[in-house]
Amino acid sequence: MGRRSDHSRAELERMIIVEGHRQLAEVGFARFSAREVAKRIGYSIGTIYNVFGTHDRLILAINTRTFRLWADHLRARLQASDGDRIRTLVEGYFSFARENPNLWMAIYDHRLPPDVTMPPEYEAERAELTEIVTKEVAAVLPQPVRAQAPRLARSLIATVHGHCTFALNGTFALMGETNPLELALARVRESLKPAEGGVGKPHDARS
Amino acid sequence: MGRRSDHSRAELERMIIVEGHRQLAEVGFARFSAREVAKRIGYSIGTIYNVFGTHDRLILAINTRTFRLWADHLRARLQASDGDRIRTLVEGYFSFARENPNLWMAIYDHRLPPDVTMPPEYEAERAELTEIVTKEVAAVLPQPVRAQAPRLARSLIATVHGHCTFALNGTFALMGETNPLELALARVRESLKPAEGGVGKPHDARS
DNA sequence: TAAAATAATAGACAGTGTTCATTTTTTTGG
């Protein structure tokens, strides 16, 4: 068979990614199957490999989509924020992960072999996410230290990421921790404290 | 065949775990194969399943071993510490992960299905690791807030974990970060600062 | 309309985890 109905190559690619996304969200990274994706959209396994070449590239494409949805999620939250944009950011990080656990975890479950290079869209989407955070961090830092915003943002992302990971994978539950989100926020607040309110100025750091 | 040479059941179990550990360290979680482990110790695949019952339980047993080695690593480092035990702890966390990337990552790569319960030794070994950190954090906290040591320790572990994850999986490299360890240590120092030196006392927080 | 290019197929291959009837070995009891 050749081209079926009126799907262009780009449309087919999109179909596969969308269905793959649905699959991945449903069964998780470990049970994801390219064959099953093909079956569900009425194509054969060969087509998937004609389009994406390899399992890794398919996952990469799906994860790129997850990054975009995640960034959208954060932007929407920030737009509706009550003013405490740092809290909004941390809550947005957590809520996306909690609402899409399999998709979120898949981003970190997937370790690509050293011979596979990341597609530029993947890196771009990822960079955008970092940028969203960096912007907010910079806005909260006083002029003299604002230049350190990128590095501090990286560190705070890692901090929140660690807390979110432990929240989703059960580590915190094992430790007896019941409120990972507030814990993460407390850490972030600490790091921004000397900046947010100026040195010495009292600050309502909730625990 | 029945019992071969003089291996008791416990010895066989140990053989499998040791070889599995070696395998996992070599090829990583994604490429790990129970069949290969069996082959390498001169047994058939059936024996592995007679002993461990399932792939998940085998991984769990191997990861339990990793936890014990990790705790040993930290204890040894602490014993040889120059006095800055918090730094020693953070460095110990990172160095173990860096020296055993596949083993360390496998701990978090492995998501066990909800019907599988963790063996008690697994939880115990994990709790011990937490305890090591909690002890050091408590030692550094002043009396009035010492009761908060367990919760703060959990949070700091998550913080360091996040930084270590990004260091190993390439996220920090993508972000342009070249010194994840010092970044993590800076965050930990911040959280312990009001405690370590008392409020207002100057403190040598390196960045 | 014939030829070239493109798209899609599905069988084959080498793996995987898992199960289990069968065989081998060891232990036990008389």
Next chain:
DNA sequence: CCAAAAAAATGAACACTGTCTATTATTTTA
């Protein structure tokens, strides 16, 4: 010492996986 019971080990079979590729079908082009 040897037969019967218990324990240990086997490996073929099953249903899956990712990957490759020769074949077939369709579309586009000239």
